[in-house]
Amino acid sequence: MITSSIKQSFIRIVGEAFYYDSPAERLVYSYDATPNYQAMPDAILSPSSAEEIASIVKVCGEHGIPIVPRGSGTNLCAGTCPTEGGIVLLFTRMNRILELDEENLTVTVQPGVITGELIASVEAIGLFYPPDPSSMKISTIGGNINENSGGLRGLKYGVTRDYVLALEAVLPNGDIIRTGGKLAKDVAGYDLTRLLVGSEGTLGIITEATLKLVPLPETKKTMLATYGDMEAAAKSVSHIISGKIIPATLEFLDQPTLAVVEDFARIGLPTEAKAVLLIEQDGPAELVTRDMTRMKEICLEHGAVSVELAATPEEAEALRTARRSALSALARLKPTTILEDATVPRSEIATMVSAINRIAEKYKLNICTFGHAGDGNLHPTVATDARDHEEMERVEAAFAEIFSEAISLGGTITGEHGVGMMKAPYLEWKLGPEGVNAMKLIKQAFDPGNIMNPNKVFAKESRKRVVISR
Amino acid sequence: MITSSIKQSFIRIVGEAFYYDSPAERLVYSYDATPNYQAMPDAILSPSSAEEIASIVKVCGEHGIPIVPRGSGTNLCAGTCPTEGGIVLLFTRMNRILELDEENLTVTVQPGVITGELIASVEAIGLFYPPDPSSMKISTIGGNINENSGGLRGLKYGVTRDYVLALEAVLPNGDIIRTGGKLAKDVAGYDLTRLLVGSEGTLGIITEATLKLVPLPETKKTMLATYGDMEAAAKSVSHIISGKIIPATLEFLDQPTLAVVEDFARIGLPTEAKAVLLIEQDGPAELVTRDMTRMKEICLEHGAVSVELAATPEEAEALRTARRSALSALARLKPTTILEDATVPRSEIATMVSAINRIAEKYKLNICTFGHAGDGNLHPTVATDARDHEEMERVEAAFAEIFSEAISLGGTITGEHGVGMMKAPYLEWKLGPEGVNAMKLIKQAFDPGNIMNPNKVFAKESRKRVVISR
Known part of the structure; x- marks a missing residue:
């Protein structure tokens, strides 16, 4: 509950123009990209500095008001739904690239910078920021850091965590801390930087980040391998990696996804194929050519029906865009789209895909599966309707x-989307009660009043583990 | 104090043959590679499993007995000196490589595996484990993980943290947890894996680790650039990186270090030079040649007197070995060697080296400086005598x-050696009281009885910050 005196405190901090609490404004921030977790916040604040945020946090701490930091709300784990009310913090006024340091290969940004804009800025001067979540055209760096976002280039280049060198953050007690630096090496105490990365706004609010950049790869090539069965595609993936080639991208789409994406993107995808692999390599031209030739051979040796190299950069971009649009394409099918990201060791991809198909059949669901084959990070997706309770129960099961x-x-419940509220009941399946307890110790130590994004990561109750009948 | 009944409890857990408490045995484990922190443990235990360690931890928790986990004791921060007594835990019986998974590019090891042996094992099958601390011939993987060890290949390949995918650990409450997996991506909750990496045995005991491997680079070339002044060497480093080349190794030795290392290694180093850069690149042959040629040009453009490519693999190995032996060589000069690892953004290397020289002059000390120029991670080293209290005071100042x-x-107090006891009084200079407090919250939550490697990372008292007169 925000009383009028608390409201006045907030307004004194951010100014009247940046405090919003009309029903319409509250409605706008009542949901994120995850279906079914809508809840109204009491107010929305758009601060302009770490100091303002520290003041807001102190007010919230005093009155037990939940704080939900929110970038663009593109997460898929209900990580930014204000399920306990309270305030939503926006970073629309903290959206500047503060410094691009070409000598140290770093960029320092405010959390509200749009990922795609950052990537474009650094590429313009021959540098490269690899993490590229599918939502990068609208997602913010702050959101990416909070969720430790992955993307299509994760196999070769790693995820957001691997590029965060330093953070400024406001802790739940109102302290402003600075971790790390423009340093390739720093072991001064615990790794608070990486503890905050992926902590989903439950331990503090990120107010600035220094990111590592690498030289922009000189060239890139793209090809599409088409398969008559899934098993062959998975085998190709295994043989590429065990053949000691690490491609920049190694993405997979199954037949149902292909059909939907082609219907959306209309670029001539082979919709009759059972599966395709989208394969890219980047680097010096001679090396890219060598790797692509070798990967083409491997794919053909292991059952690819055809392997086609994109003839032009435009054709390559069309393929990437098609893959990135998978969620949007699937979302057109029915009112509710539920996209998951169960992840397995890459050697288990074929087993996992066939398990998904078996489970889909068992529950009479159409599950489309696509994702990062090289990472073992799959996105089984169901187009459904939240109003159909009977079907929703089957989806959940x-x-x-x-x-x-x-x-x-040997996998995990989430490879890159985060736990949020959606997967919190399943966290214990992955970590055991001891692992969840260790995480709770940290949460309680940092945030004893549980004001920072409450209900996320930790569930009120864990689900009982399903006994799988094979 | 270990009473005879506690001793019996320990013996019941590990067996009589693996419990040591004679004065000679205690003396052996009373010190590590760091001078001046010697202290006697009460006993030494050599357990064989995580379950035994969990039982030991429970006994220690009950009786408030400090636990110091110790690999080979090669750390340089007094991280494994039992300064509060208690028990030293050895991993000599937990020294197996458990699994080498070529399909997922991972290796699973017990903590007592020797780093160099692991590296040799994986290289034998064409894979690569990059972290290569100078002590790798005797250091253990468990020790490397606890200290988040770096090495000569850190610039291009990162540090130990970047290769730890999964851990099994015993927490101070006796819980055995498993973090991560053979997974390129995993965001199921807080990053406990990376919280444990570099936590210096203060949060738990690592009992198993799954490490990421990469394909072994096809070729490697090595060259030595010689300089008439330090500034030119530092400029070369900056221009290599801003020229968008990331070499595998970019090491620096100043003249005093060169003289001492040559006297030790006798491989014909240019002892008259003011500084040398040891530069390596690895990868496909054509690329290595291209990068080496370009780097040679950059060095010559920016003042190198000469740049010599190692003609044979043996010559290259001799250069690397000479660099790795810098500490051993310096240790021959006087009874006590104090080696530090202040680290700065790489753009600040020249400034930092000249500051070190100015400070050496001010305190009438001979400071030899070498280190990882590409990382900004420098090792200023003083050969001294701990019995000369007057000189030791100047060294400390x-x-x-x-x-x-x-x-x-914009740098840090330690780039790769860890805080331990030695740098604990300075931690607050880097992190501020708020940052240290955040770390203490974690320590207290995990280890309320302060049994895990007490006195490390956190000092009883912080030093006042020196006011630098320039």
Whole structure:
């Protein structure tokens, strides 16, 4: 509850123009990209500095008001739904690139910078920021850091975590801390930088970040391998990696996804194929050519029906864009799209995909699967309708079984989307009660009043583990 | 104090043959590679499993007995000196490589595996584990993980942290947890893996690790650039990186270090030079040749007197070995060697080296400086005698000033050696009281009884910050 005196405190901090609490404004920030977790915040604040945020945090701490930091709300784990009310913090006024340091290969940014804009800025001067979540055209760097976002280039280049060198953050007690530096090496105490990365706004609010850049690869090539069965595609993936080639991108789309994406993107995808692999390599031209030739051979040796190299950069871009649009394409099918990201060791991809298909059949669901084959990070997706309660129950049961299967194969419940509220009940399946307890110790130590994005990561109750009948 | 009943409890857990408490045995484990922190443990235990360690931890928790986990004791921050007594845990019986997974490019090891042996094992099958601390011939992987060790290949390949995918660890409450997996991506909750990496045994005991491997680079070339002044060497480093080349190794030795290393290694180093850069590149042959040619040009453009490519692999190995032996060589000069690792953004290397020289002059000390120029991670080293109290005071004052200078330049008090007991009083200079407090919150939450490697990372008292007169 925000009383009028608390409201006045907030307004004194951010100014009247940056405090919003009309029903329409509250409605706008009541949901994110995740279906089914809508909840109204009490107010929305758009601060302009770490100091303002520290003051806001102190007010919230005093009155037990939940704080939900929010970038563009593109997350898929209900990480930014204000399920306990309270305030939503926006970073629309903290959206500047503060410094691009070409000598140290770093860029320092405010959390509200749009990922795609950052990438374009650094590429303009021959540098490269690899993390590229599919939502990068609208996602913010702050959101990416909070969720430790992955992307299509994760296999070769790693994820957001691997590029965060330093952070400024406001802790739940109102302290402003600075971690790390423009340093390739720093072991001064615990790794608070990486503890904050992926902590989903539950431990503090990121107010500035220094990111590592690498030289922009000189060239890039793209090809599409088409398969008559999934098993062959998975085998190709395994043989590429065990053949000691690490491609920049190694993406997979199954037949149902292909059909939907082609219908959306209309670029001539082979919709009759059972699966395709989108393969890219970047680097010096001679090396890219060598790797692409070798990967083409491997794909053909392991059952690819055809392997086509994109003839032009435009054709390559069309393929990438098609892959990135998978979620948007699937979202056109039905009112509700539920996209998951169970992840397994890459050697288990074929097993996992066939398990997903078996589970889909068992629960009479159409599950489209695509994702980062090189990472073992799959996105089984169901187009459904949240108003159809009977079907929603089957969807939920199916995903529980998918998570369980992933864990049995040495995998995890989420590879890049985060736990948020959506996967919190399943966290214990991956970590055991001891692992969840260790995380709770940190949460309680940092945020004893539980004001920072409450209900995220940690569930009120864990689900019982499904017993899988094989 | 270990009473006879506690001793019996320990013996019941590990067996009589693996419990040591004779004065001679205790003396052996009373020190590590860091001078001046010797202290006697009460006993030494050599357990064989995580379960035994969990039982030991429970006994220690009950009786408030400090636990110091110790690999080979090669750390340089007094991280494994049992300064509060208690028990030293050895991993000599937990020294197996458990699994080498070529499909997922991972290796799973017990903590007692020797780093060099692991590297040799994986290279034998064409894979590569990049972290290569100078002590790798005797250091253990468990020790490397606890200290987040760096090495000569850090610039291009990162540090230990970047290769740890999964851990099994015993927490101070006796819980055994498993973090991560054979997964390129995993965002299921807080990053406990990276919280444990570099936590110096203060949060738990690592009992198993799964490490990421990469394909072994096809070729490697090595060259030595010789300079008439330091500034020119530092400029070359900056221009190599801003020229968008990331070499595998970019090491620096100043003249005093060169003289000492040559006297030790006798391989014909140019002892008259003011500084040398040891430069390596690895990868496909054509690329290595291209990068080496370009780097040679950059060095010559920016003042190198000469740049010599190693003609044979043996010559290259001799250069690397000479660099790795710098500490051993310096240790021959006087009874006590104090080696630090202040680290700065790489753009500040020249400034930092000249500050070190100025500080050496001010305190009438001979400071030899070498280190990882590409990382900004420098190792200013003093050969001294711990019995000469007057000189030791000057050494300490000089290093305090060096840390202070590094921080002023945006650097840190330790790039790869860890905080341990040695740098604990300076931690607050880097992190501020708020940052240290955040770390203490974690320590207290995990280890309320302060049994895990007490006195490390956190000092009883912080030093006052030196005011630098320029």
